[in-house]
Amino acid sequence: MSVLDAVLVVAALLLAVGGAVAPRTARLAAPVLLPLLFAGAGFQLLFEGFVVQRVPAYLLLGVATWLLVRTPRRTLPAALLLGVLVPVATAVWALPPVPRLPPPDGAYPVGSTVLRWVDESRPEPATADPGDHRNVVVQAWYPAEFGSMPRQYLYLDGHGDLPATISGIPSVLLSRYHLIDTHAGADVPLADDRPRWPVILFSPGYGAPRAVYTGLLTELASRGFVVLAVDHPYQVAVTELADGTVAHGVPNSGTDAEMAAQLAVRTADLSFALDRIGTADSVLTGRIDTTRVAAAGHSFGGAAAASALAHDPRVIAAANIDGTLYGDLPDQRLPGPYLLIDSDPALTGHSAAYVDGNRKLLGGVQGGGHHYTIGRTDHLGFTDAPLFLAPPVRTLAARWFGGERSAVETRRATADLLAAVLGPPLGERPADVAAVASRYPDITGGPV
Structure with missing residues (x-):
C-alpha cells in the first residue's frame, strides 16, 4: 500500500x-x-x-x-x-494493489531476460489449428554484474489480456501487478566471476505462471545459479507466445492418463529449452554449461523436474517440491541426486497418490535421495501468493493460506535445501544437507 x-x-x-x-x-x-x-x-x-x-x-x-x-x-x-x-x-x-516482494539475500544482484521460442518439430496439442507449433517461454534469472542499473521487470506475461483468474485470484485484483518490484534488472550483464555458471531448470505448478515463483527464483539466482523458469503455454494461466499472442490455460480432465500426457509435453518443453538456451543470442550465450543441469519444480512442475531427470541425460539432479507423480514416473529408476520437499501434510492434506507415488520413486533413486518436510507451510507457501496479502491479514489467514511459517522463511529454507542438494552435482561446494535443514525449526527428514 x-x-x-x-x-x-x-x-x-x-x-x-x-x-x-x-x-x-x-x-x-x-x-x-x-x-x-x-x-x-x-x-x-x-x-x-x-x-x-x-x-x-x-x-x-x-x-x-x-x-x-x-x-x-x-x-x-x-x-x-x-x-x-x-x-x-x-x-x-x-489486498494491496502492488504487493511487495522481499529482496533476495544472496551475494549477487539479480538480472533477468525473457526468451520466447517455437519448436517447429512439435505441433501444439492444446489447439485445433494444425499449423500451430509448440511455444516454449523461458525467463532466466541470473547473477548480475555489480554496478548494473536495475529496473523493474514485468511480473506477469500478457498483462493487458489476463484470464478471469490466475492461481485462484481474480485478475481484476492484479491490475497493477506489472509494478511489482522483482528486485532484478532487465537484460543486465551476467556477473563475470566465473567463465560458466551452474543451471537450474524450473517448472511451475499446473495453472500457475512462472511469475508467482519470482521470490524463490530470484533467491536462487542471488546465490549464484542461472535459473531458467519455463512457462508451459496452455498449461498455465497466461503466457505471451513468440508472436505476441496471449495464451490462456486450457482445462483438462485431471485423470492420471491426461496428466501423464501433459507431463510428457512438459518434459519435452524442458529438453527443448536446454536445446535452445545453448545457442540463443542472449546475455547468457557462452556463459552456462547445458551439459550439467539440475531441474526443480513445484506441484506439477515438481513431477516435470523428476521426469526430466529420468529422460534427459543433461539433467543430472532434480528436486520435486510438493508434486504428485503421474503415469509410469513412480516406477522410474532415477540416477539422482534427487530431493523431495513436502509441505506440512496437516495443512495440505496430501493424497494417497502423492504419498504412494513419491515413496515408490524415492525408493528407486540410485544416486542419493533426500526427503524433507517443511512444517507450518502449506502447498501455496512456496509461491509468492501469501505475499499478495497485507502483513496483518497474512498473519490472520496463515492457518488457511500459506501456513504459519513466514513466507520469507519458507522461501529461504527451500532455497537452502535446493542449493545443498542440487549445487554439488553442478560443481558447487559440497554441503551437509542435514545441517542445512537443522537451521530451521519444524523441518524433518533426511536421506533415503
Whole structure:
C-alpha cells in the first residue's frame, strides 16, 4: 500500500468515526481534510486509473462526508462502527494493489531476460489449428554484474489480456501487478566471476505462471545459479507466445492418463529449452554449461523436474517440491541426486497418490535421495501468493493460506535445501544437507 493509500484510509476512517461519535470536532477538521482527501482520490483515478482494491477507501470517504453533513445529528451505535467501518477499512489493507516482494539475500544482484521460442518439430496439442507449433517461454534469472542499473521487470506475461483468474485470484485484483518490484534488472550483464555458471531448470505448478515463483527464483539466482523458469503455454494461466499472442490455460480432465500426457509435453518443453538456451543470442550465450543441469519444480512442475531427470541425460539432479507423480514416473529408476520437499501434510492434506507415488520413486533413486518436510507451510507457501496479502491479514489467514511459517522463511529454507542438494552435482561446494535443514525449526527428514 502506498503512502497516499494509507493517508486516504486512515484519514477517511478517522473522519467517519469522528462524524459518528464527535460530529462537532470532526466538522472543524472537515473543511481542510475533505478537499485534500477528494483531491488525493482524484489524483489516483486520473493518473493511476481505477483500482478495485481502493473502492473500500472511496466508500469510507463517502461515508465520512455523509456523516459530516447529515441531519439529524445524533451519535451512531458503536456496533455500526465496528460492524461496517472497521471491516471496510480492513478490506483496503488486505489486498494491496502492488504487493511487495522481499529482496533476495544472496551475494549477487539479480538480472533477468525473457526468451520466447517455437519448436517447429512439435505441433501444439492444446489447439485445433494444425499449423500451430509448440511455444516454449523461458525467463532466466541470473547473477548480475555489480554496478548494473536495475529496473523493474514485468511480473506477469500478457498483462493487458489476463484470464478471469490466475492461481485462484481474480485478475481484476492484479491490475497493477506489472509494478511489482522483482528486485532484478532487465537484460543486465551476467556477473563475470566465473567463465560458466551452474543451471537450474524450473517448472511451475499446473495453472500457475512462472511469475508467482519470482521470490524463490530470484533467491536462487542471488546465490549464484542461472535459473531458467519455463512457462508451459496452455498449461498455465497466461503466457505471451513468440508472436505476441496471449495464451490462456486450457482445462483438462485431471485423470492420471491426461496428466501423464501433459507431463510428457512438459518434459519435452524442458529438453527443448536446454536445446535452445545453448545457442540463443542472449546475455547468457557462452556463459552456462547445458551439459550439467539440475531441474526443480513445484506441484506439477515438481513431477516435470523428476521426469526430466529420468529422460534427459543433461539433467543430472532434480528436486520435486510438493508434486504428485503421474503415469509410469513412480516406477522410474532415477540416477539422482534427487530431493523431495513436502509441505506440512496437516495443512495440505496430501493424497494417497502423492504419498504412494513419491515413496515408490524415492525408493528407486540410485544416486542419493533426500526427503524433507517443511512444517507450518502449506502447498501455496512456496509461491509468492501469501505475499499478495497485507502483513496483518497474512498473519490472520496463515492457518488457511500459506501456513504459519513466514513466507520469507519458507522461501529461504527451500532455497537452502535446493542449493545443498542440487549445487554439488553442478560443481558447487559440497554441503551437509542435514545441517542445512537443522537451521530451521519444524523441518524433518533426511536421506533415503
